Amino acid sequence: MASALQRRVALIAGRVAGEATRRLGRGGGTALPGLVAGRLAPDLVEALGRLAEHGAVTVTGTNGKTTTTHLLAAIAREAGMETLTNRSGSNLERGLVTTYVDAAGRDGVADGRGHLGLFEVDEAALPPLFPRLRPRVAVFLNLFRDQLDRYGEIDSVAEGWAAMIAAADWAPALVLNADDPSVALLAEGARGPVVTFGIDDEAAALPEAEHASDARFCVCGSRFQHARVFMGHVGHWRCPDCGRRRPRPDVAATRVLLGVDGSEVDVRIGEGAHALTVPTAGLYSVSNALAALATAVALGVPGDAAVRAVQQSGPAFGRQERFQVGGRRVRVWLAKNPAGLNEIVRALLASRGGSGEGEGREAPDLSLLAMLNDGIQDGQDVSWIYDADLERLEGRVASLVCAGDRAEDLALRLAVAGIEADVVERGTEVALDAALERTKAGEVLDIVATYTAMLEVRDLVAARAGQGAYWEVAP
Amino acid sequence: MTDGAGRVIRVLSLYDDVMNVYADRGNTLAVQRGAAALGLEADVLRVSLGEALPEAVNLVLIGGGQDREQRRIADELAAHGPRLREWAAEGVAMLAVCGGFQLFGRWYRDTAGRTLPGAGVFDVTSVAGGAGQPRCIGDVLVDSTLEGVGEVVGFENHGGRTYLGPAAQPFARVLYGSGNNGADGTEGAVHREAIGTYLHGSVLPKNPRLLRHLLAAAARHAGIEALPSVEGADGLMARAAERAHRAAVLVARRRGRPVAR
Ligand SMILES: [Zn+2]
Numbered sequence: 187m188a189s190a191l192q193r194r195v196a197l198i199a200g201r202v203a204g205e206a207t208r209r210l211g212r213g214g215g216t217a218l219p220g221l222v223a224g225r226l227a228p229d230l231v232e233a234l235g236r237l238a239e240h241g242a243v244t245v246t247g248t249n250g251k252t253t254t255t256h257l258l259a260a261i262a263r264e265a266g267m268e269t270l271t272n273r274s275g276s277n278l279e280r281g282l283v284t285t286y287v288d289a290a291g292r293d294g295v296a297d298g299r300g301h302l303g304l305f306e307v308d309e310a311a312l313p314p315l316f317p318r319l320r321p322r323v324a325v326f327l328n329l330f331r332d333q334l335d336r337y338g339e340i341d342s343v344a345e346g347w348a349a350m351i352a353a354a355d356w357a358p359a360l361v362l363n364a365d366d367p368s369v370a371l372l373a374e375g376a377r378g379p380v381v382t383f384g385i386d387d388e389a390a391a392l393p394e395a396e397h398a399s400d401a402r403f404c405v406c407g408s409r410f411q412h413a414r415v416f417m418g419h420v421g422h423w424r425c426p427d428c429g430r431r432r433p434r435p436d437v438a439a440t441r442v443l444l445g446v447d448g449s450e451v452d453v454r455i456g457e458g459a460h461a462l463t464v465p466t467a468g469l470y471s472v473s474n475a476l477a478a479l480a481t482a483v484a485l486g487v488p489g490d491a492a493v494r495a496v497q498q499s500g501p502a503f504g505r506q507e508r509f510q511v512g513g514r515r516v517r518v519w520l521a522k523n524p525a526g527l528n529e530i531v532r533a534l535l536a537s538r539g540g541s542g543e544g545e546g547r548e549a550p551d552l553s554l555l556a557m558l559n560d561g562i563q564d565g566q567d568v569s570w571i572y573d574a575d576l577e578r579l580e581g582r583v584a585s586l587v588c589a590g591d592r593a594e595d596l597a598l599r600l601a602v603a604g605i606e607a608d609v610v611e612r613g614t615e616v617a618l619d620a621a622l623e624r625t626k627a628g629e630v631l632d633i634v635a636t637y638t639a640m641l642e643v644r645d646l647v648a649a650r651a652g653q654g655a656y657w658e659v660a661p
Numbered sequence: 662m663t664d665g666a667g668r669v670i671r672v673l674s675l676y677d678d679v680m681n682v683y684a685d686r687g688n689t690l691a692v693q694r695g696a697a698a699l700g701l702e703a704d705v706l707r708v709s710l711g712e713a714l715p716e717a718v719n720l721v722l723i724g725g726g727q728d729r730e731q732r733r734i735a736d737e738l739a740a741h742g743p744r745l746r747e748w749a750a751e752g753v754a755m756l757a758v759c760g761g762f763q764l765f766g767r768w769y770r771d772t773a774g775r776t777l778p779g780a781g782v783f784d785v786t787s788v789a790g791g792a793g794q795p796r797c798i799g800d801v802l803v804d805s806t807l808e809g810v811g812e813v814v815g816f817e818n819h820g821g822r823t824y825l826g827p828a829a830q831p832f833a834r835v836l837y838g839s840g841n842n843g844a845d846g847t848e849g850a851v852h853r854e855a856i857g858t859y860l861h862g863s864v865l866p867k868n869p870r871l872l873r874h875l876l877a878a879a880a881r882h883a884g885i886e887a888l889p890s891v892e893g894a895d896g897l898m899a900r901a902a903e904r905a906h907r908a909a910v911l912v913a914r915r916r917g918r919p920v921a922r
Contacts, residue, residue: 331682341729403733409710524684560912566799567816569862572687594901594908595867601901602690602866610904 188227194294196226200287201294216273219287220280231279234286235303235319237296238270242303242319243481244312246347247327247369249526250474251277251306253466254327256502257478257495262302264495265487270296271304275563275637278311282319302485309343313350323484324351325361327477329368330418330525331573332565344368351375359484361477364435365420367402367410371430383473383480384435386454388414390442390469391421404430416469418525437480439472446537447508455479455489463497466506468533470526504640509651514622515630516647520640522564524573530634531578537630538582550584553631555621556600557590557614557639564636568592576603585624589617590639614642670696670879671715672705675723676734679709680761683818684862685724688756691865692720694898695872699888701880710737714744718753720879721745725759725819725861728771728789738764739778749782754878755855758864762849762857763787763821772820783850783857784826785841796820801838801860802913803848805871806831813868814909815860823859825850832858837917846920854878867909869902 188196200223207218224230235242240262245255252275259269272285282305290296307315309329316324326347329340348371351360357378363369364384373380391414402410402419406428415421424431440459441452449464449472464475475496482492501507509516519534521527538551560566580603588597588607597607608624611617618633625631635643674689689705696703706715710733726734745765749755757765766785769777790796798818805813813833822842825831831841832849840848840859849858856875858864865872877888 566916567683567818567862569684569687569816572684572690572863572866573681577690592908592912594905595863598866598898598901598905599687599863601898602687602694604694604897606897607901 188229193227193230193233194290196223196230197287197290197294197296198292199223199226200284201290201292204284204287216276216284217280220276220283220285223287224280224283230283230286231315231318234282235321237286237289237298238301238303239299240267240302241322242305243323243325243485244316244319244321245304245306245325245327246309246312247325247363248309248330248332248523249529250327250470250477253471253474253502253505254325254477254481255304255306257475257499258304258481260495260499261478261482261487261492262304264491265482265485267302268300269304270298270301272306277306277308279315282307282315310346313346316350317354320356321358323359323361323481325477325481326363326369326372327474328363328366328420328525330523331570332523340368347372348375351377361480361484363420363473363477364433365416365422365473367404367419367423367430367432370433371405373433379484381437381480381484382433382435383437383476384432384439385416385442385469385473385476386435386438386440387442388422390439390444390472391416404428406430416473417529435476437476437483439476442469442472444469444533444536451475453479453493455483455492458489460489460493462493465497465499466501467537468529470529471506471533504644507644509647509653511647511650512622513627514625516651517630517632518640518644518647519632519634521634521636524570527571527574527576527634531575534632535578535582550582552579552583553585553621553625553629554583555587555589555617555631555633555635555643556596557617557633557635557643558588558592558596559590559636559639560592561638564638568595571596571599572602576600576605580604585621587611587617587621587624589614590636593617614639615646618643618646667702668700668885669702669704670719670876670883670885671717672703672720672722672879673715673718674705674707675721675761676709676726676738677707677722677724679730679734680724680726682727682730683725683759685722685758687863688722688724688758688865691872692722692876695865695876698898699876699880701876701885710734714741718748719883720875721748721753721755721757721855723757723761723765725761727760728773731760731764731769731771731777732775735764735769735777735779738780742778742780742782745780745782749852749855752854752878752882754875754882755782756865756875757782757855757857759817759819759859759861762859763823765855765857766823766850767826769821782855783852784828785823785850785857786826787821787823790820790822794820797839797843797859799838800909800913800917801840801848802836802910802917803833803838803840803860804836805833806851807856807871807874810868810870810874812836812910813860813864813871814906814913815864815868816862817859818861819859823850832856835920837913837919839918854882866898867902867905869899869906872902
């Protein structure tokens with residue numbers, strides 16, 4: 187175990203490394219400081235878990251980690267706490283250590299008084315980090331297929347979570363999505379209190395199952411049945427054989443009205459009723475907001491304060507961020523996997539006054555810039571785009587530019603859906619110009635991009651809108 | 662077993678709610694749109710766990726799954742084996758991908774050491790990767806043994822290694838990537854009009870000559886002989902497919918693991 191002095195030296199070394207990469211213009215330097223400091227003092231993760239006076243919260247799941255963590259930060263501030271949180275996407279061990287480096291001053295000393303630690307953690311990376319961080323509250327959002335070349339099969343991720351919870355020698359509170367069976371069943375091994383969240387409003391369900399809804403099997407071996415499906419395998423589920431079923435959520439959306447840039451939701455917290463305006467579009471945003479409110483319950487933050495905080499927060503980095511560029515509104519959407527892309531498509535269709543379920547009466551009204559990269563962080567295997575229901579966009583696209591390293595693959599996917607790209611262009615700046623040119627003044631350009639493509643295009647858009655690059659803005 | 666009435670090809674999609682782990686739906690979508698481009702109608706029938714096979718089909722599709730999913734379907738699929746072998750013998754077109762390819766072989770020994778029976782369409786056997794044996798993951802470029810199909814590009818992600826038996830013909834020779842076992846340079850298997858391959862997901866959309874080959878075989882089995890040229894038909898998908906094929910070939914040449922010679 188490293189001494190306090192060793193840790194200080196490590197944190198200072200990490201900071202120096204980060205400043206050097208930034209000076210060289212090598213991006214935000216969100217990984218290197220953590221790598222350097224972690225090499226010098228291997229127990230910085232443990233120290234980080236202990237640093238915040240109010241304890242640590244981990245947030246994991248396939249989709250919604252960054253947004254939920256962002257909402258939780260707003261709730262913590264509303265409750266009078268300071269936050270210690272990792273930057274968007276830096277959710278592996280080195281990203282956590284970088285968080286510590288950033289929190290420590292030039293002298294290598296961090297002050298956790300009055301702070302709550304809020305850490306989004308990669309779903310596959312969580313099991314070994316969990317006993318090291320020893321979170322007070324652990325939030326589990328959902329489990330979808332994501333980049334099989336990186337994560338492997340879903341069941342093995344869920345089993346890793348269950349084993350990690352069973353092995354805990356402290357009593358973390360679990361915040362669980364009641365609508366996702368892979369997550370809700372974690373309650374069976376809980377060591378501490380459990381708070382569940384879910385969507386009760388059956389009218390928010392899909393008319394039919396989506397393709398990405400792979401069959402899910404219960405621990406008893408039977409196949410789950412769904413009375414309602416909200417997205418993929420998420421919905422009102424039960425096992426026909428062993429009696430396991432969706433629990434009644436402690437925090438529930440009893441009525442959902444999806445809107446253009448956000449949703450109006452009636453929320454039940456315990457037995458109290460609240461009216462909530464979710465500040466970003468899509469049913470998945472509602473689910474993220476419920477997760478944040480359920481975490482507030484676990485933390486003992488009053489419902490009114492939590493609802494107020496969620497309502498007043500804007501979008502998280504690159505997640506439905508909105509910009510004004512040359513008289514056009516530009517929205518940036520991050521798409522990482524079929525389930526997430528399906529939700530974005532639903533939100534896009536709903537955001538132009540259509541029903542979102544393609545009843546064939548809507549006119550082509552979407553201006554899109556779609557970007558597909560195939561880096562390690564995006565997933566090198568781009569075939570996942572075939573699992574998203576892009577067919578729903580047919581007849582609704584007014585202009586389409588396909589871009590990114592795999593622009594041609596994306597254009598083909600959309601051609602299979604019957605949608606022709608106006609421009610296929612790998613270069614980000616040229617593609618952005620082409621997309622803006624095809625968006626009418628006063629209208630919206632929606633940019634849907636995989637992770638590294640999003641970072642690149644979001645920087646360009648922000649610069650043109652007069653905002654800084656992402657490592658200069660608060661996480 | 663021909664059905665000359667109309668220009669319909671009957672497509673059987675097997676266990677696609679269980680064996681669909683690698684975007685195998687792309688192949689079904691490509692068959693539907695590609696058939697339309699040739700003036701055919703693809704009538705897709707889905708058969709999953711506990712359901713019976715139809716009387717007659719012209720094209721069979723099955724996708725990939727991992728050990729757990731393979732265990733769920735193996736016994737049932739093996740029970741369908743005689744019918745599937747009969748169909749293959751009479752020239753029904755088939756595309757079995759990844760885990761589906763393994764289970765269309767004689768048997769598959771999974772990670773737990775259990776031997777799962779196969780449908781026996783191909784004279785191949787497969788063994789799950791052992792401890793310390795890396796998964797075969799990455800871009801693949803192969804040269805097909807089928808006439809007029811040429812280079813086929815895709816992505817592979819499999820732990821199992823497949824070995825051809827004496828009666829098996831490879832689907833392709835590996836140029837970049839691992840193929841059946843990373844050792845003998847073969848990829849997939851062919852038996853009459855049935856094709857097995859590890860190239861998953863979007864193999865049909867972005868390999869238009871392979872799609873054409875499979876659709877032509879299915880149409881022939883349905884008693885439809887004359888097909889229009891792809892070029893004149895659905896220009897949108899055909900153009901996009903050519904372009905994506907060329908781009909993906911460049912990616913595989915740049916990033917794929919070259920075969921040791
Ligand atoms: Zn059960």
